[in-house]
Amino acid sequence: MPAKSNADSKAYVLKQCKEQDVRFIRIWFTDVLGMLKSFAINVEELEGALEEGMGFDGSSIEGYTRIDESDMIAMPDPETFCILPWRPREHNAVARMFCDIQLPEGTPFEGDPRYALKKVLKRAADMGYTFYVGPELEYFYFKKDPEGKLPQGTGFLDAGGYFDLTPLDEASDLRRDTVLTLEQMGIGVEYSHHEVAPSQHEIDMRYTDALTMADNVMTYRLVVKQIAYQNGVYATFMPKPVFGVNGSGMHVHQSLFKGDSNAFFDKNDPYHLSKLARSYVAGLLAHAPEITAVTSQWVNSYKRLVPGYEAPVYISWARRNRSDLVRVPQYKPGREKATRIEYRSPDPACNPYLTFAVMLTAGLDGIEKGMVPPDPVEENVYEMTPAQRKKRGIKTLPSNLMEAVELAEKSDIVRKALGDHILNAFVENKKKEWDQFRVQITDYEIAHYLPIL
Numbered sequence: 001m002p003a004k005s006n007a008d009s010k011a012y013v014l015k016q017c018k019e020q021d022v023r024f025i026r027i028w029f030t031d032v033l034g035m036l037k038s039f040a041i042n043v044e045e046l047e048g049a050l051e052e053g054m055g056f057d058g059s060s061i062e063g064y065t066r067i068d069e070s071d072m073i074a075m076p077d078p079e080t081f082c083i084l085p086w087r088p089r090e091h092n093a094v095a096r097m098f099c100d101i102q103l104p105e106g107t108p109f110e111g112d113p114r115y116a117l118k119k120v121l122k123r124a125a126d127m128g129y130t131f132y133v134g135p136e137l138e139y140f141y142f143k144k145d146p147e148g149k150l151p152q153g154t155g156f157l158d159a160g161g162y163f164d165l166t167p168l169d170e171a172s173d174l175r176r177d178t179v180l181t182l183e184q185m186g187i188g189v190e191y192s193h194h195e196v197a198p199s200q201h202e203i204d205m206r207y208t209d210a211l212t213m214a215d216n217v218m219t220y221r222l223v224v225k226q227i228a229y230q231n232g233v234y235a236t237f238m239p240k241p242v243f244g245v246n247g248s249g250m251h252v253h254q255s256l257f258k259g260d261s262n263a264f265f266d267k268n269d270p271y272h273l274s275k276l277a278r279s280y281v282a283g284l285l286a287h288a289p290e291i292t293a294v295t296s297q298w299v300n301s302y303k304r305l306v307p308g309y310e311a312p313v314y315i316s317w318a319r320r321n322r323s324d325l326v327r328v329p330q331y332k333p334g335r336e337k338a339t340r341i342e343y344r345s346p347d348p349a350c351n352p353y354l355t356f357a358v359m360l361t362a363g364l365d366g367i368e369k370g371m372v373p374p375d376p377v378e379e380n381v382y383e384m385t386p387a388q389r390k391k392r393g394i395k396t397l398p399s400n401l402m403e404a405v406e407l408a409e410k411s412d413i414v415r416k417a418l419g420d421h422i423l424n425a426f427v428e429n430k431k432k433e434w435d436q437f438r439v440q441i442t443d444y445e446i447a448h449y450l451p452i453l
Contacts, residue, residue, distance in 0.1 A: 009078035010050045013097075017043050020083055023092040027054060027074050028218070029099045030113050031062040032425050033297070034351025036218050039074075040094075049076055053102060062429060064101075064111050072109065074099040080215055085184040086226055098215050110421040113353035117214055120357045120417055124364060129256040129263060131360050134207035134340075135217060137348040138248035139224055140241055141171050141199050142234045156199040157233060171201055171233075178203060178227045185223070187216050197245040207253065210356045217352040239296070239347035240303035247304030247311060250348040252359065253329070255340040256280065265339040271319055271376075272331040272339055281317055281326055281341055282373035283366020284359065288315050288325060288345070290411035291358040292397050293404035293430065294418070295346035299437045302400045304347060307382045312344045315395045316377040323381045325397070345397060354418060354426075361417035402434045 016022070024040045027049075031037060039056060041049055052073075059070035080098040087094035101112035108115045124131050142155040157171055175192045182189055188206030195202050203224070205216055221237055228235035240247035256263045256276070264277035273281070296305060304311050317326035327342040346355050365371075374393060381394060398404035408414045409427045418426065 006078065009081075013050065013078045013081045014047060016081065016083075017046060017095065020089075020093050020095075021091045022083065022095045024094045025049075025076075026084070026094060026096040027076060027099050028080075028096050029074060029101055030218060030351065030353065031064065032111065032113060032351070032354075032422055033062055033429065034113065034218075034349075034354070035062065036222060037061060038096075050078060053099075055104075058101070058109075062425070064109075064425075071104050073102040073104060073106070075102050082185045082219075085181050086230065098218075110419050111425065113351055113357075113422065114211070114214070116418050116422055117211060117353040117357045119419070120360050120364075121210060124256065124360060127364070127367075128258050130258075131210045131356070132207055132255050132257060132340075133210045133213050133356055134205065134253040135213065135346075135348075135352070136202055136204050136249070136251045136253075137217065137220060137237065138195050138200060138202045138250070139235055139237045139348060140197070140248065141174065141201065141228060142236065142241075144232060144234055158194075158199050171199070174227055174231060174233065175201055175203060177231075178224055181223050181227060182220065185219060187219060195246070195248075197242070200246065200248065210360065214352040214356055221348070237348040239298065239301045239349055241300075248348055249304070249311060249344065250346045250350065250355075251342050251344045252346055252355070253340045253342045254359065254363075256363075257337075262337045262339050264341070265336045267336075271328050272336075273328060273341075276367055277339075277341065278373050279366040279369075279371050280363035281366070282371035283363045283369075284326055284341075284343060285315055285317060285373060286366065286371060287358075287362035287411070287413045289395070289398055289404075290407040290414055291362055291417075292345060293401070293408035294358045294414065294426070295343075295350055295355050296397075296404065297350050297401075297426075297430065298347075299401045299433060301347050301349070302398070302404075305345065305397055305399075313396055314381040314389065315397065316381055316392075317341075317373060318376040318378045320378060324377060354422070357417045358414055361413055365413055401430060401437075405430045405434070 023043055025046055026038050026040050028036060028038050041054060053075040056072050056074055057070050058064035058072035076097040076099050081095060083093050083095045100114055101109040103109055121131060141157040143157055179189045179192050189203060190206050191204040193202055224235045237248060264274055265272060266274040305313055307313055312325040316324045318324045319328045325344055327344060329340060329342060331339060343359055398407060405427055415423050
């Protein structure tokens with residue numbers, strides 16, 4: 001079917017609001033850190049909002065504008081219209097639309113993460129490619145105490161493990177309700193299951209284009225938290241909330257299509273990867289250290305990126321090896337369109353718009369320069385000695401946020417992906433976060449040093 005025109009989409013939204021008795025429309029957008037922002041308008045304002053957008057003060061939004069140039073326009077994207085299932089549906093329903101942020105004169109705002117991704121996607125489109133992604137977001141559920149606060153200690157909801165289907169997995173109903181809610185919002189789901197750590201879970205959304213998926217990731221995180229809240233439980237996408245167990249990752253499956261053809265597939269290659277796909281992998285590996293500040297953007301992210309917990313630390317690639325940064329899922333005959341690569345370092349607390357943008361930019365750079373990846377590493381990289389890794393030329397990701405930020409700040413690739421405005425605002429925010437973290441006195445220091453020093 002042909003794509004709907006913008007006028008058709010707007011007409012559809014107005015028709016749906018009338019038929020579904022929608023009273024309020026929530027306007028959604030994100031700041032530089034990927035935090036979801038929202039304000040509501042009455043349905044009477046909707047037609048004007050679809051034509052001219054809605055003004056708001058951007059001076060208090062992280063990474064947006066200074067107070068002397070604070071006027072912003074939120075322009076709703078009618079393609080993202082959806083009624084919120086957890087709000088009343090019989091009457092006075094509530095819907096939402098994602099927005100593109102503009103300056104008062106109608107030009108795109110360079111500080112809008114959604115616009116940053118759109119620019120990179122256009123670059124790929126100009127080369128003839130559509131970028132598809134399928135992220136796997138892991139998260140934890142925690143019990144609350146009788147006062148509704150998170151308990152001191154783990155507060156695990158269950159003692160289940162990977163793929164468990166037993167009474168130990170107390171959160172199966174939460175996952176079910178979450179999947180049903182996502183599907184009501186038009187977001188396809190392929191899998192849902194218990195993850196490796198106690199009280200850790202995963203719901204995998206169906207592969208789609210990167211812009212739609214970035215919007216879906218923002219929706220997914222809110223829905224997971226909303227369903228948990230309604231059931232007296234807390235859900236978190238914090239990368240490493242508990243010491244001693246696996247952290248939460250966001251492995252991102254990705255491929256480039258040329259029309260209906262998967263540009264990553266080659267039936268004659270041992271890995272069934274085309275030369276273009278191998279160059280894409282090479283670009284990701286070459287630029288992995290400098291894009292890590294975006295894919296793993298919090299101080300806590302680097303508590304996950306340590307050896308021993310299935311999180312990738314070493315810059316290598318392979319087919320079956322889950323200790324590598326880039327993995328090539330096994331090819332199934334007759335499923336050429338499913339050929340893809342999986343980038344394993346991002347975590348679910350990242351800004352998905354910026355994360356998809358830097359990964360694609362790195363991969364396209366590999367394609368444009370005809371990069372060739374190093375030999376794949378099928379051995380367990382964690383079990384190698386430092387000398388063995390050095391001999392194989394296997395390097396590591398940054399070990400902390402400040403190291404990662406310093407690499408990103410100097411990176412032409414990250415600046416090309418994000419633009420000056422977003423990168424400068426992002427770096428400034430992250431340096432403040434690091435300064436605030438490094439002066440803290442932790443329980444570890446008190447326990448280990450106070451008694452002996």
